[in-house]
Amino acid sequence: MPVKTVAMLTAGGLAPCLSSAVGGLIECYTAVAPDIRIIAYRNGYAGLLTGNWVEASPQVRADAGRLHAFGGSPIGNSRVKLTNVEDCEKRGLVQPGEDPLKVAAEQLTRDGVDILHTIGGDDTNTAAADLAAYLHANGYPLTVVGLPKTIDNDVIPIRQTLGAWTAAEQGAIFARNIIAEHSANPRMLIVHEVMGRNCGWLTAATAHAHHEWVKTAPFAEWVDNAAARWDVHGVYVPERSFELTREVDRLSAIMDEQDGVNLFISEGAGSREIVSVMEEAGEEVPRDAFGHVKLDKINPGKWFADRFASELGAEKVLVQKSGYFSRSAPANAADLDLIRACTEHAVEAALGGHSGVVGQDEDRGGELRVIEFDRIKGGKAFDVSAPWFTGLLAELGQE
Numbered sequence: 001m002p003v004k005t006v007a008m009l010t011a012g013g014l015a016p017c018l019s020s021a022v023g024g025l026i027e028c029y030t031a032v033a034p035d036i037r038i039i040a041y042r043n044g045y046a047g048l049l050t051g052n053w054v055e056a057s058p059q060v061r062a063d064a065g066r067l068h069a070f071g072g073s074p075i076g077n078s079r080v081k082l083t084n085v086e087d088c089e090k091r092g093l094v095q096p097g098e099d100p101l102k103v104a105a106e107q108l109t110r111d112g113v114d115i116l117h118t119i120g121g122d123d124t125n126t127a128a129a130d131l132a133a134y135l136h137a138n139g140y141p142l143t144v145v146g147l148p149k150t151i152d153n154d155v156i157p158i159r160q161t162l163g164a165w166t167a168a169e170q171g172a173i174f175a176r177n178i179i180a181e182h183s184a185n186p187r188m189l190i191v192h193e194v195m196g197r198n199c200g201w202l203t204a205a206t207a208h209a210h211h212e213w214v215k216t217a218p219f220a221e222w223v224d225n226a227a228a229r230w231d232v233h234g235v236y237v238p239e240r241s242f243e244l245t246r247e248v249d250r251l252s253a254i255m256d257e258q259d260g261v262n263l264f265i266s267e268g269a270g271s272r273e274i275v276s277v278m279e280e281a282g283e284e285v286p287r288d289a290f291g292h293v294k295l296d297k298i299n300p301g302k303w304f305a306d307r308f309a310s311e312l313g314a315e316k317v318l319v320q321k322s323g324y325f326s327r328s329a330p331a332n333a334a335d336l337d338l339i340r341a342c343t344e345h346a347v348e349a350a351l352g353g354h355s356g357v358v359g360q361d362e363d364r365g366g367e368l369r370v371i372e373f374d375r376i377k378g379g380k381a382f383d384v385s386a387p388w389f390t391g392l393l394a395e396l397g398q399e
Contacts, residue, residue: 003351005037007053007108008117010073011044011080011124015149015163016170016329017339019074021119023067024343030061032347039111044120045080045127048104049093053111068336071328079289082127087289101134108135108142115143115350121150121161122378123290125357129373132355145350145370146357147342151327154199156377158359159366162342163327164202165334167195170326171206172213176230178320179210179262183224188260189314193301195323196266197292200237201382203266204389206322207235210264211392224259233261234398236304238268240384248311250397255312265304267295267323274298341368 008025010018022040029036038056041047054075056064067074081087082100089096094103108116118128125146132144148158151167175192182188194203214231221227233254236242255261275293278285286294301319309317331339346358349370356370363375384390393399 003033003036003114005039005112006115006117006350007039007041007111007113008075008119009041009044009048010075010077010149011118011120011127012077012149013079013121013151014072014077014327015121015151015161016071016166016327016331017149017163017335018077018119019070019072020068020331020336020339021147021149021162021343022074023064024339025117025347026056026061026064026067028343028347030064033351039113040075043076044078044124045082045104046078046091046093047076048107049080049088049100051107051110069330071330079123080127081123081289083130084289101131102138104131105135105138105140105142109140113142115145117346117350118144118146119149120146121148121152122155122376124149125155125373125376126378128357129376132373143350143353144355144373145346146373146376147346148357148359151202152196152199153201153205154196154378154380154382155359156380157362157371157375158357159362160338160360162339163331163335164205165338166329166332167202167326168205168209169332170329171202171322172209174320174322174325175206175210175264176213178318178322179230181318182229182260182262185316186259187255187313187315189255189305189309189312189317190260190262191301191305191317191319192262192264193267193304193319193321193323194264195321195327196237197268197271197295198238198379199382200239200266200269200384203237203264203269204235204382204384204392206326207232207264208388208392211395229258229260231262232264232392232396233258234263235393235396236263236265236269237382237384238266238271239381244307248308251308252312255314261308261312261314263304263308265301267300267321269300269304271295271298271300274300274303345370
């Protein structure tokens with residue numbers, strides 16, 4: 001049966017690829033199948049459940065390439081788990097007693113959708129997997145093809161998720177200005193908190209990018225305008241433990257010599273300890289619809305800073321978070337190339353009736369292919385033995 005209507009949605013948190021991925025899909029369909037109608041559900045799965053969609057007009061299709069220059073999502077995001085019935089009811093997305101998966105399937109049928117593209121991280125694409133399984137089991141003829149978005153780069157078995165390279169680059173740019181604050185106060189402890197719930201890839205990549213910039217920047221090497229003062233002094237990720245006493249001794253020497261210390265910390269580093277303390281105290285741990293701890297509520301960066309501040313004799317502590325700055329940027333050149341390859345493959349696969357998530361399959365040597373939905377999982381750990389990371393730690397004296 002010929003394809004008549006393609007739908008797409010973006011979901012979860014932002015990443016520097018959503019706008020470009022939407023634009024890329026529209027460009028590809030317009031080039032290879034200009035007669036296919038394209039619609040977009042507003043605000044992710046919330047729009048699908050409520051029937052809130054917009055159509056890509058001829059003008060939008062002609063100008064789709066403009067979306068590559070922007071961050072954010074042109075069609076809006078939300079965090080909705082289709083199998084969390086209670087949350088969907090509470091938010092008014094379905095009526096009491098309704099099954100969100102059935103509501104979504106019936107909406108897609110009413111809208112005449114033949115292909116659905118979901119652009120998001122592991123939560124978005126596992127939700128897509130749930131929806132695809134429901135559609136298949138209940139006889140709904142629909143192809144679902146996902147694209148892997150997340151700045152954490154933590155989707156199994158995908159080698160590189162869309163937007164992660166850009167987020168690291170932007171986080172390093174953010175760090176340059178924040179670290180300049182060291183000159184505002186003596187014995188300054190600066191904590192750069194980077195997004196990354198369970199995976200430290202983004203923190204490590206951001207620290208690496210900043211360190212590489214420090215090595216090439218034209219410092220005057222005079223008082224506070226010196227490479228050693230602007231550099232990274234410690235990197236902390238969930239996958240790598242550290243000895244507090246040893247780190248205090250190492251960083252104390254840096255504080256005494258440089259009059260300041262700059263730390264890059266994953267927001268997930270220390271979160272388990274914080275949650276444990278809260279639970280022991282009988283406090284409610286704030287969580288989202290997917291059951292994830294709301295890290296912005298428990299503030300790991302401040303907790304981490306408090307642990308080091310007194311030990312290092314810091315006169316002032318500055319905790320800054322680059323997450324919202326880096327995740328909403330437009331895609332850089334490397335991500336644009338990856339997005340282009342993935343969107344072209346996604347369109348080809350969708351028109352061929354193949355459901356799954358398009359990405360570089362680590363179990364197939366990094367081959368770009370449609371990965372089966374049941375193999376998509378979140379929580380991929382960062383490989384702390386990666387040579388570029390161990391090399392960074394060695395240069396920082398943090399082996």
